[in-house]
Amino acid sequence: MGFSRYAQVMGEVAAAQNTVFIDHYNDWLTGNGGQVPLSLLNDGLHPDERGHHRLALKMIKDLRVYGSDSRVCSLRVP
Numbered sequence: 001m002g003f004s005r006y007a008q009v010m011g012e013v014a015a016a017q018n019t020v021f022i023d024h025y026n027d028w029l030t031g032n033g034g035q036v037p038l039s040l041l042n043d044g045l046h047p048d049e050r051g052h053h054r055l056a057l058k059m060i061k062d063l064r065v066y067g068s069d070s071r072v073c074s075l076r077v078p
Contacts, residue, residue: 003025004025006025007023007025007026011023011025020062020063022058022059022062022063024055024058027054028040028054028059040054050077051075053075053077056072057073060072060073
């Protein structure tokens with residue numbers, strides 16, 4: 001099973017269980033021509049600092065705990 005199908009099934013399970021599913025896979029592909037942005041990877045596979053920051057912000061927003069005045073949410077990674 002590829003990552004795309006895995007993400008789809010996980011979303012379906014989360015919906016059936018009435019729980020939150022943070023879909024990082026599709027978030028990373030959106031706006032990048034359907035490709036994982038290599039500029040956010042450390043070694044071609046694992047996220048670097050900017051990649052981890054993006055993962056964290058996605059979780060914060062999807063969990064609805066985002067606050068523009070938060071030091072974490074307003075953090076900028078060069």
